Amino acid sequence: MASDLDKPRGFSIIGRAEAVAFLAPKPVGMIPGIGQAGVARLAQAGFRSIGDLAAAEVETLYRTIGKDGPRLRNLARGIDPRQVTVEHEAKTVSTETTLDVDLAAFEELEPILWRLCEKTSKRLKAQELAGRTITLKLKTHDFHIVTRATRLPEPTQLAARLFAAGRDLLKRECTGLRYRLIGIGASDFSDPADADRGDLADTQTPRLKAVEGALDAVRARFGDAAIGKGLSLRDRRRPASSETTSSNRSPAEDPDA
Structure with a gap:
């Protein structure tokens, strides 16, 4: 609290x-x-x-x-004898943020979700994990927790694939409720070698993986702010705790945006 x-x-x-x-x-x-x-x-x-x-x-x-x-x-009454333990195998890798202003519109929450997907992707790669189950977390203005999950056909580490799954879940929940917290997480882990391989029917995923790999290499050399996708810049005037930016197309629709 x-x-x-x-x-x-x-x-x-x-x-x-x-x-x-x-x-x-x-x-x-x-x-x-x-x-x-x-x-x-x-x-x-x-x-x-x-x-x-x-x-x-x-x-x-x-x-x-x-x-x-x-x-x-x-x-x-403020009584909780449980000890805090941090040494355990990760079951979920996630990122969430509490907003300065409660938001209801999908267009306002979408760029915040993208930034969270980027951060979650970075953590998955750092921990050498790939998740198949993607979970969206929302907290309403009156502190009700809403979680929605979807399972991918193959595990992923990619921000674009996290975002595509989370974006669909978010859109269904933008029905007029105001949210004060948003988060995205991955679970049901697999070996990263089995992640984001695509197949004959999915040639886009290997391309997304190559693009994100190139972006990661640039950031590793010059810092996280050196390069980014357009959506992360949408509406920086909005007083929210995540970074925001503007793009007409989402990264899921245009991986080169």
Whole structure:
């Protein structure tokens, strides 16, 4: 929660002494792990804020949401004994950003998605991973998490292929809701040697791979800002936490843009 407060440029710490007061007025949907169904069920029982959960009797929560009730009550009180561990095999490689301004229009979110795909692609290549399942993550203005996934016919490391899959998922979710966070990730990993090979019916993927390889070589020598695709420059005036730019055609449609 603290990491979401002042993105993209801020830094926040929630101290133990102030945790309860800080959490109390926030909606229950801010607690990690509570989805839309859980929010609706808690609201029906009268629990709309985190403070409502913190003040609830354990027995009441058992009746409302079952065995998970005591854990959520502890989280609402700022109590979480779990240790943070970072040494584990990667299950997902992803990049996400919280926006300075909530956005609803596909045209505004599309260039941000492209920049995230570039960063996720860079991480996949650095970790020598290729993912087959592509997942789009969105957080609405009222903190509801939306995830949508699609499975590719072969694994990929390419930003253009991540973007093509994520763009289709994003377009379906741009129905008027305002989003404060967007992310893209890859999972279901394979050996990079099996990725982006194409076949007789898919001659574009090897071409995309060659183009991205050339771009990567330029960036490795001269820096990430040395070269980029047009979409990443769309509407730099938009105050969002990702870089943005302008192109009439997306990289998925025109890999040489």
